[in-house]
Amino acid sequence: METKTKIALVTGGSRGLGKNSALKIAQKGLDVIITYRSNIEEAEAVVNEIKAMGRNAVAFQLDTKDRKSFDTFIKNVTSHLEESTGSSNIDYLINNAGTALYSPITEVTEEQVDDIIDIHFKGVFFLTQKLLPFINNGGGIVNISSGLARFATPGSSVYGSIKAGVEMLTKYMAKELGSRRIKANVVAPGAIETDFGGGRVRDNKEINEAVASATALGRVGLPDDIGGIVAFLCTDDAGWINGQRIEASGGVFL
Ligand SMILES: NC(=O)c1ccc[n+]([C@@H]2O[C@H](COP(=O)([O-])OP(=O)(O)OC[C@H]3O[C@@H](n4cnc5c(N)ncnc54)[C@H](OP(=O)(O)O)[C@@H]3O)[C@@H](O)[C@H]2O)c1
Numbered sequence: 001m002e003t004k005t006k007i008a009l010v011t012g013g014s015r016g017l018g019k020n021s022a023l024k025i026a027q028k029g030l031d032v033i034i035t036y037r038s039n040i041e042e043a044e045a046v047v048n049e050i051k052a053m054g055r056n057a058v059a060f061q062l063d064t065k066d067r068k069s070f071d072t073f074i075k076n077v078t079s080h081l082e083e084s085t086g087s088s089n090i091d092y093l094i095n096n097a098g099t100a101l102y103s104p105i106t107e108v109t110e111e112q113v114d115d116i117i118d119i120h121f122k123g124v125f126f127l128t129q130k131l132l133p134f135i136n137n138g139g140g141i142v143n144i145s146s147g148l149a150r151f152a153t154p155g156s157s158v159y160g161s162i163k164a165g166v167e168m169l170t171k172y173m174a175k176e177l178g179s180r181r182i183k184a185n186v187v188a189p190g191a192i193e194t195d196f197g198g199g200r201v202r203d204n205k206e207i208n209e210a211v212a213s214a215t216a217l218g219r220v221g222l223p224d225d226i227g228g229i230v231a232f233l234c235t236d237d238a239g240w241i242n243g244q245r246i247e248a249s250g251g252v253f254l
Pocket of ligand 1: 018
């Protein structure tokens with residue numbers, strides 16, 4: 001009997017860790033839906049790269065801060081799936097999209113706090129809630145957290161705290177969705193060289209060296225250090241991993 005190709009949806013799959021995850025997931029033989037917020041060219045480049053591997057891929061616009069748009073987004077995705085596969089369902093959801101905030105507690109504004117909560121918590125919570133009817137039983141959810149949910153470095157109080165919230169939320173997802181055999185796990189990257197936060201880990205030599213010297217493996221992370229872990233969690237071989245936090249930071253601040 002032919003088994004149906006599994007499908008993963010990666011939010012923020014147009015750049016950085018989401019892009020790397022989408023490519024590595026496609027290498028594992030899954031079809032991929034990515035989302036982008038504004039940069040359609042980069043999203044299309046990822047789609048083309050995946051198609052060149054012989055897998056199906058498509059990109060949809062999504063701002064995870066704009067919860068009112070979720071119903072339309074899901075309608076567009078499910079209609080596309082229905083047309084192309086005969087089923088409106090996906091198998092894996094990777095909640096990856098997000099932006100940075102570096103600001104000391106004394107300077108953080110209420111607007112910045114709302115922003116981070118909207119993107120990194122409410123966006124993850126309600127997008128997952130609304131997609132749940134369209135995730136196949138036996139599928140999985142991967143929430144991207146951060147090393148900053150385990151250790152505190154100045155300036156990341158809001159971001160780190162909200163990521164910590166997503167980590168607890170993941171345990172609740174695992175518990176409440178277990179009856180549908182849906183797994184939920186966290187991948188928590190350390191500092192990785194991407195555009196994140198204006199590319200500060202990649203482009204600021206001082207920050208790059210400080211992170212490298214606090215890391216057992218002696219360097220900062222690269223997108224290639226992360227995508228394969230996310231992709232592994234989208235395979236049957238990872239099917240008994242549930243409710244776990246996997247930190248991929250090269251051993252920072254051990
Ligand atoms: N890089 C690190 O050091 C690091 C470390 C730990 C955790 N993380 C986490 O890893 C995830 C990805 O980070 P990254 O380094 O890959 O960042 P990135 O290179 O800046 O890429 C961010 C991606 O998310 C999308 N995006 C941003 N804001 C969005 C929003 N409001 N709604 C929907 N999509 C949005 C972007 O789309 P557009 O291209 O269209 O803007 C892009 O695809 C984030 O959750 C971040 O918190 C990153």
